[in-house]
Amino acid sequence: MSPVEDVTEIPWYHSIDLPGGTTKGVPSKSPEILARDLRNLDLPDLTGKSVLDIGAWDGYFSFACERLGAARVVSLDYHSWGMDRRNPMAKWTTPDANDLHAYEDYWERPGIFDFTGLPGRKGYDYAHGELGSSAEPVVGDFMTMDLAALGSFDVVLFLGVLYHLKHPLLGLERLRSITDEVAIIETEGIIDTGSYAKFIAGAELNEDPTNWWVPTEEALVAMCRTAGFKRVDIKVGPPPAAKRWKRIRKKLRQPFASPPSSAHYRGVVHACS
Ligand SMILES: C[S@@+](CC[C@H](N)C(=O)[O-])C[C@H]1O[C@@H](n2cnc3c(N)ncnc32)[C@H](O)[C@@H]1O
Structure with a gap:
């Protein structure tokens, strides 16, 4: 187990059940929400499979796959592992649209990342030790790293990553190239008709300047197919109210009217190779 300061001092992202108790993740990653999110992935039988978890952060989904019988689990991350979220330089909010930081690439900001000390991997390392995990952590930017060296995997998790990519289609092509069976993609989506992605300037989505593109369901499927996936199965689509609105709008012949709510x-989606 790696040396860790008092476990309560780790700024946890995921809530993970450990022998000594459950870690205190951010509110959107509470134990209940994570359990629901895991169910929503509709994972295939992982017995004997190799799994790559891209954007693993504290490792909740990597450890879950191990528990579910995967023969090999590789956890990949980069930015979250390289930063200490308590560093004032790492403050995410850019509330003023005229802020100089509003249009920059946050991940290129100097003074935030330490890819040698990996301050953001303390949670993963701690949980890994406590669980006696055999998952293999790999530090790398998925968009630029050597994928041949990484190898290919039966199942690849791409959870909460797509909308963080400046070049999402390139990301999906890279994902396709290392997926032997199925890539499980979880993403922020936009509820609307038509195949398009909304460009997020600055930090307007969740006050997070690392978000770039949010696709409609149609765009997500089309992009996966364009990236070379043979079949795309939708596991969680827009909520029923949105589907109803889609039909109403067609009837009204107002294709560009916005839905009334969120x-x-x-x-x-499951994108199959
Ligand atoms: C919103 S978090 C999702 C964490 C986890 N997968 C989940 O669903 O709870 C996105 C994660 O993806 C990682 N990430 C984003 N782009 C990446 C890239 N190009 N290479 C490696 N990791 C990346 C971030 O560092 C962060 O840990």
Whole structure:
């Protein structure tokens, strides 16, 4: 087990059940929400499979796959592992649209990342030790790293990563190239008709400047197919109210009217090689 300061001092992202108790993740990653999210992935039988978890952060989904019988689990991350979220330089909010930081690439900001000390991997390392996990952590930017060296996997988790990519289609092509059976993609989505992705300037989505593109369900499926996946199965689509609105709008012949309520949702697809 790696040396860790008092476990309560780790700024946990995921809530993970450990022998000594459950870690205190952020509110959107509470034990209940994570259990629901795991069910929503509709994972295939993982017995004997190799799994790559891209954007693993504290490792909740990597450890879950191990528990579910995967023969090999590789946890990949980069930015979250390289930063200490308590560092004032790492403050995410850019509330003023005229802020100089509003249009920059946050991940290129100097003074935030330490890819040698990996301050953001303390939670993963601690949980890994406590669980006696055999998952293999790999530090790398999925968009630029050597994928041949990484190898290919039966099942690849791409959870909460797609909308963080400046070049999502390239990301999906890279994902396809290392997926032997199925890539499980969970993403922020936009509720609307048509195949398009909304460009997020600055930090307007969740006050998080690392978000770039939010696709409609149609765009997500089309992009996966364009990236070379043979079949795309929708596991979680827009909520029923949005589907109803889609039909009403067609009838009204107002294709561009916005839905009355929240325009975003979280979708899950299985993209099959
Ligand atoms: C919103 S979090 C999702 C964490 C986890 N997969 C989940 O669903 O709870 C996105 C994670 O993806 C990682 N990530 C984003 N882009 C990446 C890239 N190009 N290479 C490696 N990791 C990346 C971030 O560092 C972060 O840990």
